[in-house]
Each structure stands twice: as structure tokens, then as C-alpha cells.
Amino acid sequence: MKIALIGYGKMGKTIEQIALDRGHEIVLKIDISNQADLTVENLKKADVAIEFTIPKSAVANYKLCFEAGTPVVSGTTGWLEHKEEVEQLMKAKNGTFFYASNFSxxxxxxxxxxxxxxxxxxxxxxxxxxxxxxxxxxxxxxxxxxxxxxxxxxxxxxxxxxxxxxxxxxxxxxxxxxxxxxxxxxxxxxxxxxxxxxxxxxxxxAKSRHGFALGAVLAAEYSHDKKGMLNMNDLLNL
CATH class of the missing domain: 3.30.360.10 (Dihydrodipicolinate Reductase; domain 2)
Incomplete structure (x- = not known):
């Protein structure tokens, strides 16, 4: 599976290592130094995007993923006042959005x-x-x-x-x-x-970030061939 990482801080780097260990390929890595590379064209190269950024940029990141037709898994918090808007945009593009406040x-x-x-x-x-x-x-x-x-x-x-x-x-x-x-x-x-x-x-x-990062990769594996709003209850069948 080809993965785009939107956010390449400590969590992004941990996600990268787990994804590589599980046989996936990282085709795009976005951090503050190369935000211009976060484009619809580049996102189309990925089977799924994993997004861990900050509240003020998260919604714009989701929109780009929906435009690209790339399923997005996000663990960014603090943006939920825009949840209805994001859900409407996702549905309009027949997209996939997996959100969890915590992936552990x-x-x-x-x-x-x-x-x-x-x-x-x-x-x-x-x-x-x-x-x-x-x-x-x-x-x-x-x-x-x-x-x-x-x-x-x-x-x-x-x-x-x-x-x-x-x-x-x-x-x-x-x-x-x-x-x-x-x-x-x-x-x-x-x-x-x-x-x-x-x-x-x-x-x-939590003892480390590893549990959160593993959950995000599992969410990406689960959601890359699905549509609609998804969460950890779907993944864990709770």
C-alpha cells in the first residue's frame, strides 16, 4: 500500500517506521519545510493519507485529500467545530474519512x-x-x-x-x-x-507513541478500500 504522510513530526516518523515494517511504501512526506508539495496531484499517488498536523491546517488538508480521491486517516484534534462541514465535503466527493481522537x-x-x-x-x-x-x-x-x-x-x-x-x-x-x-x-x-x-x-x-502510531497504520489498512465516515469502533468491531 502506498501511503502519504501529512505531518512528519515525532508521530509521523513513528508511523513511517511501522508502515515500512509492515511492508508499505511512503510516497509523500509533508512537513513545515515542503508544504507546497501537498497537492492533489501528489496525493493521487497514494492509496491512503495519514494526517497528524495541527487544528488550523487539518480541514484544508482533508479537502485536498477529498479532491484527490485519496482516503484520509486523521488523528489531529481541536478542529471538531468543522466536523459537519468536513462530513458534507467528504460525501460530496464520495470520499473516505477515518477519524479518531486516539488511535491506541x-x-x-x-x-x-x-x-x-x-x-x-x-x-x-x-x-x-x-x-x-x-x-x-x-x-x-x-x-x-x-x-x-x-x-x-x-x-x-x-x-x-x-x-x-x-x-x-x-x-x-x-x-x-x-x-x-x-x-x-x-x-x-x-x-x-x-x-x-x-x-x-x-x-x-500510554507508555510510548508506538501504540498510537500502530493504530493509525491499522486504520489506513482498514480504510483504503472503503467509503464514508469511519472510526475505531468500525476497525475494532466494538
Whole structure:
């Protein structure tokens, strides 16, 4: 499979190595030094594009992939206010768009666990729920896209909370998310239900970028011959 890498930072380089180890070919590598090479013509050389960039450029990158007819797998977060626009553009071009806020297989199992625990805790008196997420200092968005996904899944299954805040909650319906940026932490997410007598804690702690990068390559392998909006639930059959 021929892969275009849009974004060639630490994650892009890890994705490249895994893709090569799995027998794929990298036909295009885009970083800040050669953005002029990100063209429809060049994207057409690839069977699939893997996009890990920044929020302000992500949507334009997706549009180019749709124009080229190249399926795109993206892990960029912080652009979701444009999600409806992107989906409409993808459908208009009969394209393929695989998006995940986190490509780690373990994190996506953690998503399922979060939903299950929220259902179990719904209606239990005396508990309050909060979240902590920790990432490296280079991460630009806060809270993380993974934390937002976890929060949204929790709200669907735990009616006592309806929104999140990085500040002190102003109402019982708000859930506090503490976003910590320190060192080179790949990613930690903790969800805690606390009462006067105990607390219940679930946590995912990533050891390296490898799990995220492997998931992105698996997503590319899965999506290159498919159409429409895809996500990790499709890949993992959750």
C-alpha cells in the first residue's frame, strides 16, 4: 500500500517506521519545510493519507485529500467545530474519512470501559465524577481530544453531568477536567468517581507513541478500500 504522510513530526516518523515494517511504501512526506508539495496531484499517488498536523491546517488538508480521491486517516484534534462541514465535503466527493481522537487500541477499549462504568454509576447517590489528563508540553490543545471523547461518552450514559469545564465547576451538572502539561508524557487519562467513603478510579497510561502510531497504520489498512465516515469502533468491531 502506498501511503502519504501529512505531518512528519515525532508521530509521523513513528508511523513511517511501522508502515515500512509492515511492508508499505511512503510516497509523500509533508512537513513545515515542503508544504507546497501537498497537492492533489501528489496525493493521487497514494492509496491512503495519514494526517497528524495541527487544528488550523487539518480541514484544508482533508479537502485536498477529498479532491484527490485519496482516503484520509486523521488523528489531529481541536478542529471538531468543522466536523459537519468536513462530513458534507467528504460525501460530496464520495470520499473516505477515518477519524479518531486516539488511535491506541488500548485507549479505545478504555472508551468502552468508560461507557460501561458510567452506566453502572448512573443514579448512584453520593458520587461525583471528575477527570485528569496529562500530556507532554508540546501538546497544543487542552483538554485533549481523547479527554473530550471520554467526557462526551460519559455524558451520554451518566445524566447527572452534561458539560465539562477546565475551571472550578459552576454547577453540579459540570464535570471538572484537569489538563496537565509536563515533560514528555505520551498520554494519561484518569476518570474518578468519588464519595465520602470511597472512590472508583479507571486509568489508561500510554507508555510510548508506538501504540498510537500502530493504530493509525491499522486504520489506513482498514480504510483504503472503503467509503464514508469511519472510526475505531468500525476497525475494532466494538
Amino acid at each position: 487500541l488500548g485507549v479505545n477499549l478504555f472508551f468502552a470501559l468508560n461507557k460501561k462504568l458510567a452506566k453502572l454509576m448512573a443514579g448512584r447517590e453520593g458520587y461525583d465524577v471528575s477527570m485528569v489528563e496529562v500530556h507532554h508540553t508540546q501538546k497544543l490543545d487542552a483538554p485533549s481530544g481523547t479527554a473530550i471523547s471520554l467526557a462526551e461518552d460519559l455524558f451520554e450514559n451518566y445524566p447527572a453531568k452534561t458539560s465539562w469545564t477546565l475551571e472550578a465547576p459552576k454547577s453540579a451538572e459540570q464535570m471538572h477536567i484537569e489538563a496537565i502539561r509536563e515533560g514528555q508524557v505520551p498520554g494519561i487519562h484518569r476518570i474518578k468517581y468519588e464519595s465520602e467513603v470511597d472512590h472508583i478510579l479507571i486509568e489508561h497510561d
